[in-house]
């Protein structure tokens with residue numbers, strides 16, 4: 001069985017009193033990619049499971065675990081795997097999908113045997129895994145980054161010029177709950193998701209990647225009038241409940257993967273927070 005770290009939900013009124021360690025304990029996932037392992041976190045916020053599969057010499061099989069409560073991991077779940085490492089492959093019930101750097105694979109509910117491999121153990125694939133409860137089986141499909149719906153946003157003058165690549169999105173392929181993508185910046189731009197927003201209908205998770213070793217991202221969270229920050233290193237993830245803003249600024253360039261689950265898949269259903277309301 002795969003070991004899964006379980007995170008419980010926190011009430012926003014309690015979070016107002018959290019110190020740095022408590023914020024990190026509840027909302028930061030420090031170990032996403034572990035060489036030769038599948039490392040997963042189960043968040044009770046929307047029952048999101050996220051983590052990494054980083055195969056080295058052999059294949060890694062996605063196993064069920066007690067929190068999943070089913071005989072197989074995907075019996076009642078869907079999965080997206082987004083590769084931020086070297087070339088690899090994912091085998092789903094005997095069908096092989098070659099998943100290059102920045103390619104993604106959506107795996108529909110009910111897939112039984114899912115295995116992850118790297119093409120070269122010296123340059124391993126890093127499959128970022130995202131899973132949410134599902135109610136229907138949609139076809140398993142590879143999505144290249146070039147097939148994503150692209151949304152340019154921001155400006156160099158506000159240091160937030162970026163392109164949102166909507167990879168797992170209703171306009172690209174059908175899924176039950178999952179919506180996910182990758183946001184990439186123009187050199188010199190370091191602010192994501194500012195002006196910021198909340199969306200109580202969906203929760204969100206962020207994975208920061210390509211952060212240089214000696215640099216950090218200051219991730220902003222909390223209620224709009226009670227903001228807090230968490231200092232995030234490369235390849236660490238953040239849980240963002242529906243009531244929380246989620247934005248960040250890097251001390252250097254970086255990329256990030258965002259993913260959502262909840263009551264709708266409408267990316268534009270956001271409650272924008274006017275700058276004047278932020279505290």
Ligand SMILES: O=C(O)C(=O)C[C@H](O)C(=O)CO
Pocket residue numbers: 153162164183192193194204246258267270
């Ligand atoms: O840079 C951004 O802005 C984002 O990528 C925002 C996320 O996609 C998001 O928060 C979607 O709700």
Ligand SMILES: [Zn+2]
Pocket residue numbers: 197198199204246
């Ligand atoms: Zn959002």
